[in-house]
Amino acid sequence: MLDATFFRRWLSAATAVIEREADRLTELDSPIGDADHGSNLRRGFIAARTAVEKEPPGTPGGVLVMVGRQLISTVGGASGPLYGTLLRRTGKALGEEATVSPAQLADALRAAIDAVAQLGGAAPGDKTMLDALTPAADALASALASGAGTAAGLAAAAAAADKGALATIPLQARKGRASYLGERSIGHQDPGATSSALLLGALARTAAE
Numbered sequence: 606m607l608d609a610t611f612f613r614r615w616l617s618a619a620t621a622v623i624e625r626e627a628d629r630l631t632e633l634d635s636p637i638g639d640a641d642h643g644s645n646l647r648r649g650f651i652a653a654r655t656a657v658e659k660e661p662p663g664t665p666g667g668v669l670v671m672v673g674r675q676l677i678s679t680v681g682g683a684s685g686p687l688y689g690t691l692l693r694r695t696g697k698a699l700g701e702e703a704t705v706s707p708a709q710l711a712d713a714l715r716a717a718i719d720a721v722a723q724l725g726g727a728a729p730g731d732k733t734m735l736d737a738l739t740p741a742a743d744a745l746a747s748a749l750a751s752g753a754g755t756a757a758g759l760a761a762a763a764a765a766a767d768k769g770a771l772a773t774i775p776l777q778a779r780k781g782r783a784s785y786l787g788e789r790s791i792g793h794q795d796p797g798a799t800s801s802a803l804l805l806g807a808l809a810r811t812a813a814e
């Protein structure tokens with residue numbers, strides 16, 4: 606079972622990896638965007654970590670809702686409302702319980718990814734964060750269904766997200782700024798799919814510790 610402390614540890618790990626990889630995320634956002642994805646997320650995750658450390662919520666849902674709100678108010682651009690929705694909706698779906706099972710987390714993530722797809726009008730294959738998030742949610746659900754524990758399930762999810770992010774390279778972007786480039790968006794890895802893979806990697810490492 607996963608408690609609020611688990612999600613606070615995830616937030617620390619996620620903020621650390623975003624800080625470490627911010628320059629790379631911004632570099633990925635320069636040929637097909639406006640070179641701000643890393644700095645946007647760094648600002649948002651530092652704000653979220655600060656807010657959560659100041660007044661730590663006592664439930665998993667509370668932590669994730671607080672992170673989502675901070676991302677919405679500080680990240681800006683396309684990814685702020687989308688990641689904010691992802692985290693807030695995951696948190697809301699987890700409700701008020703003090704501990705949640707990995708299966709509850711898988712269901713909550715799935716519902717939140719659907720909300721992101723609805724908000725942004727994107728589907729897998731459009732070269733967005735959904736190309737990492739959707740296969741990750743699928744991999745988590747199927748690993749848990751075949752008896753995997755939390756750490757193995759989240760490791761499968763993170764591996765699927767990495768693969769999904771790499772698989773955005775040959776895609777033509779159909780949503781977001783990169784879509785303005787048409788065919789010239791082909792051959793570049795999507796920054797948002799890459800950051801999604803980093804966030805899921807942090808989740809898998811948190812579960813493995």
Ligand code: ADP
Binds near residue numbers: 634684725733782
């Ligand atoms: P902006 O494009 O406003 O500068 P960011 O650079 O922070 O915002 O984020 C860009 C990322 O947001 C893209 O790489 C893509 O993964 C994601 N994104 C953009 N538009 C959408 C959308 N409609 N649906 C899902 N993800 C999107």
Ligand code: MG
Binds near residue numbers: 634639640641642682
């Ligand atoms: Mg950008």
Ligand code: MG
Binds near residue numbers: 639641682683
């Ligand atoms: Mg921008």
